[in-house]
Amino acid sequence: MSHTIANPEMPAATAHPEGGQFALMGQRRFAPFFWTQFLGAANDNLFKFAFTVLVTYQLQVQWLPADLAGLVIGALFILPFLLFSATSGQLADKLDRRQMIIWLKRAEVGIMAIAALGFFIDNIPVLLACIFLMGLQSTVFGPVKFAYLPQHLSERELTGGNGMVEMGTFVAILLGNVAGGLIIAVPEIGAHHVGFTCVGLAILGRVASHHIPASPAMDGSLKINWNPLTETWANLKLARQTPVVFRSVLGISWMWFFGAVFLSLFPAFAKDVLHGDEQVASLLLVVFSIGIGTGSLLCEVLSRRHVEIGLVPVGAIGMSVFSVDLYFATRGLPPASGLGLGAFVADTAHWRVLADLALLSLFAGLYSVPMYALIQMRSQPTHRARIIAANNILNALFMIASALLAGALLGAGFTIPQMFLFVGLANAVVAFYIFMLVPEYLLRFVAWVASRFVYRFKVQGDEHIPSRGAAVLVCNHVSFVDAVLLMAASPRPIRFLMDHRIFKVPVLGWLFKLARAIPIAPQQEDPQAYETAFEAAAQVLREGDLLAIFPEGAITKDGKLQPFKGGIMKILERAQADGVAVPVIPMALNNLWGSFFSRVETLDGEQTAMVRPFRRGWFNRVGLNVGAPADAISVTPAGLHQRVGVLLA
Template sequence: MSADTQHSSQFALLRQRRFAPFFWTQFLGAGNDNLFKFAFTVLVTYQLQVSWLPGEMAGLVIGALFILPFLLFSATSGQLADKHDKATLIRGLKLLEVAVMVLAAWGFHAQQVPLLLACIFLMGLQSAVFGPVKYAYLPQHLNERELTGGNGMVEMGTFVAILLGNVAGGLLIAIPEVGARWVAWSCIGLALLGWLASLKVPASPSTDPALVINWNPVSETWRNLKLASESKSVFRSILGISWMWFVGAVFLSQFPAFAKDVLHGDEQVASLLLVVFSVGIATGSLLCETLSRRHVEIGLVPVGAIGMSVFAVDLYFASRGLGGGAAYTLAGFVERAAHWRVMIDLALLAFSAGIYSVPMYALIQLRSPASHRARIIAANNILNALFMIASAVLGGALLQLGLTIPQVFLAVGLLNVVVGFYIFLLVPEYLLRFVALIASRCIYRFKVRGDEHIPVQGAAILVANHVSFVDAILLMAASPRPIVFIMDHRIFRIPVLGWLFKLAKAIPIASQKDDPATYERAFAEAERVLRDGDLLCIFPEGAITRDGTLQEFKGGIMKILEQQPVPVVPVALQNLWGSFFSRIEQGTAMVRPFRRGLFSRVGLVAGAAVAPENVSPAGLRERVEQLLAA
């Protein structure tokens, strides 16, 4: 793959066959799902009077029925995606969509609610099988630098399709007398266009052709969950994504009733809320590539979680005291200033959800073994389904207990604070990357060069000059994957920084003379890290420089390489000397916060890896010195 391809904008993927047909296939499918679902929801909320399906419960029931197949069939779907060519599966699924939409067309024409509910279930089945195929397809065709952008494009496309599908569904079903027929023909047309797009999807060979399909959904679901739980960061990311869908399902399912009963708007107002929400999440998803600098940056996840809670809570306050009376038309609704606060809250909540979810999807794809990646994504879909069904049950229960829809939104926003805090404690990497993100974007103007030399897979050692107390944090910000640091044991006594380094599982080291046990334990831990295939970073000077010059490199790295001969990547931290966190003024640090002002320029340059047999302390020092001058 050429360098130009690797570093081009995420939008350039739309001009490439490895991505564009797949993108339009999933875009048209998502649009069709949502045109169908939203038109059906509006039909039973505003037009049909069905005694056994009251309007305020229609969104919850339809949403739960669509999600149920994800719970029942995702385990089998993951096996099919790992065993078979994904392009072949995609084309077969699009033909199934055409058949279901023909059946749904008759349901709309005859206004047969039970038949339409059956079609909702069948579309859920089609989507459940498509899910593992979709997310396992991307890492087969995109590299690490493209994965965040590619996921952002898919998420953007999905929610723009949701937007267009919901708007079209709401507008078409509202047409007097002929609305249902227009919906029916539109669903068939979109299904046929999606099938035509799927014919151009390139081959995506099986990653495990010898896999024997286990058709027992219960035992296979359990096996998939066990596969996913083998990596803590992957499994906890799956839990985080599932929670995001829990929150999203509560909001999306309640929009028709929220528009009608709280905002006192007509069908077009309900559509407007979905427009605002979809544009927000699409924008957040697209911006992930820029904010992450084309790496998988999970430091964005806490940013998104904070935003989701803040704006969900404010939505509750924005929704109080809105007067009733005659139902607002779209024009009348947007004329009221109070309604703009509601729309801004929805947009920013959705924007935060986009920033929250895309890095976690990319992390799951990047860190899942290719041989059973689709089954791990199936596990993600299973848990997503459980969480969304739980959201429907909880939402319905809260409404039955007498809570208003804004109060339900408030409860979910507050619960998001608790869940987010719990997830970040379970996976400290999210919090650490968040701190690194803040340091590199809000405290410094941090420029990274040569980061392509930092390997995205396999064991390696980074060696860097030691200029300040935040060197490790900036290295974290520059690396596409976690780094384990060997650090002077005294740094762990510093308030806040010491706690962060303990959270990062940094390895304390002391001199052999001062503490032989800590010295030997550090090298044993370093060997374990490299044996596990992870990144290790050491500061061969042994201490933070006191005069800004590069000190002599000590020989500890040679002892590590004797046990684990791995590539060594030289790294230079530039322009940190004289900053708040470096030693200056009688050897002290952190005494004058604005000594260099805010957003001072600092940098990191990584050089080409050195083979272990060519490593020497003096040679590494010379390479780092050359990088400092670059």
């Protein structure tokens, strides 16, 4: 297992992770935090669901009709996210995050003690006040929660850590709802037991929070702006400074819009469409939660422990496909009424419905986890929590918009299956729009597919690719998809300096234009284009990004490493003149020669590529070896040629 470059925000002890995402559960930097947020999510949902059942079935409250109770409770809980998220983001950037979590867990114990009193005396106003206060506590915790992870996890652990947290959150929501419904249903003393349980969970969360390691403030000098309106706008402007981050925020908010439609319609879907009872509605929630959790955990496996946003289009496609299929699965269901859980599951006509629900939620997990990880990785540490606060605000607004739109469409005569069809098709349109705005998603998707389904791609030494700062990647040139494979190996975007002729290749040319590759022509052929290319390359390094170059100047004609040209020296000289410290990372692609995208000699002695697609069979084994960085001052074309040759061997 490869090691990683240490995250500068992380303590030295965490610089070399071993094992996968489940190994984090045995480490202090993650496990106490995981259980703290897990217990908090379980407590929130146990309290909310038990209170909803109480006012819906057990207490007759004249001023709070039973059919509006769930809506009022949900609105009170989400209101603080709109009002106080901006302030919460500032606090999470300014203060020690461990101390903030401890203070929040102390507050939870106090709030739940008041809520327990409310359950004991059946005081609805007190319980409604506690719902608002728990929403406020969750609002403040949100930015701390997602800003904590990149402070303690390396880039290679970030996807797995987010997957564990996402899985834990949905499992906690599920268990909280189930436990709340079961406990409140106990005759006469159910409400009392809910109070005791909520206080107990809060105390356990407080104990877990005590073991969270120190998490120093990222911007201790930050001056708090207490005006939520101006600060919300300021946070959105911060997010928009990095387009890929802001588009990811919008993408996550859309996912909450999408999910809120399903979650809000489950009871009516179970009753009116599937003809099931309350247990069937609970089964839908269980299947949905298991799907989200499974998809979240799969992210680390499918991403090879990198932040792989190529999974986002995969998730979007799956969400649309299985939402649309859910509509068709509900057509022609046998007539029935009041089906219990056993009778519902025994009818094979319902299995397709459950499979669609499980798969669309699984793909939603694949969609959301890489986006969260990307926001954490690409945001500046000093204002990361404020960007996450902006994300929470937009999430809340999108969920409110989801409820309003769903109500309007149902009022206009849409059936529930038609609602699922609508959001499935809308998801395809929204996803396509986002991927066109930020081509990096699409590029990473192509690279992910190529490295897993066209080739069996193995990378060694990828820890040498820096997670931050400028660097020049130097690689041999074997095929027309070399750049695609390098994209797949790097957790960060790469700008390529490439022969202008490759942009004329169908499909690949369009792809490289989308990747903002820099075309270069020989100096004697087009001196102006030659100089323009080197200036563009210098600008890439000034901006602290990765630049890749194929110093051979063209794809090899015989599979052997060709002499390196002097362009690499011109790039490094410009970087030194600009005062940019640029390490040079040697790389070697191996076993690509003779594959579909490489050149091959025909019978008449001509060199051609992309003929006879399966001449080497399926899933060719290819690899990339990455060497240790070289100091730009000591680099020579001959020296780099030798290092790449060693990696090839």
